[in-house]
Amino acid sequence: MLKSEKIMTAIGIAALISVSASAQESGWTDLFNGKDLSGWTGMNDVKFTVDPEKKELHLVEGMGWLRTDAMVDDFILELEAKPLVEGYDSGIFFRANLEGKPWPDKGYQINLRDRGMGDLVVGYKAILKARMEPEDFGTWRKIVLRAERQKASLQVDGEPIWEKDDLEPGRGFIGIQAENREFLFRNVRIQELGYTNLLEGKERDFKHLKVKEGDPQAWSLNDEGVLVCKGQGGGWIGTVENNYSDFDLKLEFNVPKEGNSGVFIRHPGQGDGAYAGMEIQVIDDDATHWGKLQDWQMTGSIYREYAPSVRVFRKAGEWQTMEIAAEKNFIRVYLNGIEIVNADLDKEKPSEHPLKLRPRQGYLGFQNYDGAIQYRNVRVKRLAKPE
DSSP: OOTTEEOOOHHHHHHHHHHHHHHTTSOOEESSOSSSOTTEEEEEEEEEEEETTTTEEEEEEEEEEEEESSOBSSEEEEEEEEEOSTTOEEEEEEEEOSOSSSSOSSSEEEEEETTTTTOEEETTEEEEOOOOOOOOTTOOEEEEEEEETTEEEEEETTEEEEEEOOOOOOOBEEEEEEESOOEEEEEEEEEETTOEETTOEEBTEESSEEEEESOGGGEEEOTTSOEEEOSTTOOEEEESOOOBOSEEEEEEEEOOTTOEEEEEEEEOSSSOHHHHTEEEEEEOTTOOTTSSOOGGGSTTOBTTTBOOSSOOOOOTTSOEEEEEEEETTEEEEEETTEEEEEEETTSOOOOSSOGGGSOSSBEEEEEEOSSOEEEEEEEEEESSOOO
């Protein structure tokens, strides 16, 4: 047994069960919606299908992996998996990168292999043996993985399997490994630790947001917790608190054809948010209504200042993920899991509104021009204590 491994005590077991039970009450996000592969991207040679009636994700074949569109760092992940063939083999990646074939060359894997179920793997080597009793194929197994900084723990079917406390902390993708063995997956959900859900509330009764400009009736939360702007007169809606300086903001958006919106960060509360603070653009990149769009107008750009380094925008009308990481003078923007902006605000760059002179603290907000827009799963983690 490795020095960093330890068998869970009765106290540790009770604590883990308590965390899982309390976590079920709030803060969870479905990674698999049961209807389609929204929020997932296939990497290398892989084939997955979805049965919307059974709400099951079917790994059919291939040597590759299916990854989330967004990266995560600390989390609790729950899912159910069922192998469909003898000699089954698959796995759950976490803190994975995009490089490597057929699978990521960095990160960790929870093995879903016959006579290796639950092993913790790095590359092709099991660094921790679960030593679980083998199960026949055709059996659903419930897996709960918690990863927080250097620590990780695994439960299978309600039983604690292992704890480890010397992992490399960091962020990366969640993924499902394909190794030419059929599997089914369902009830895949995650709770990202340390984040606050900004879309708490009902209809127009917001807990963390307030309409700052425009028609207060234009913004509302629907029954599924989606922030919706009906269009004309939307103005912008922002956080109640104005002390967001260093933070990690994650969200999903659905911009319609010809739609035009944006995410304000460090908005001082007065003036045009695109220049007084910063606007991270959200727009239909294929729109013609606005004339020929410049690179600095494309989705994910810091409006007028930094254009996306690569285009990964999907078609208008599809849900897409965005992450905005702001830390001191650095702003990074990720679209559908790909970094597209890495800006140093202090770097000299000709501009009528120099970024280095703009506020380093303010509101977070959502702007809308004159069409419908939807945001969901909006959550934020502070990276520094507010002043």
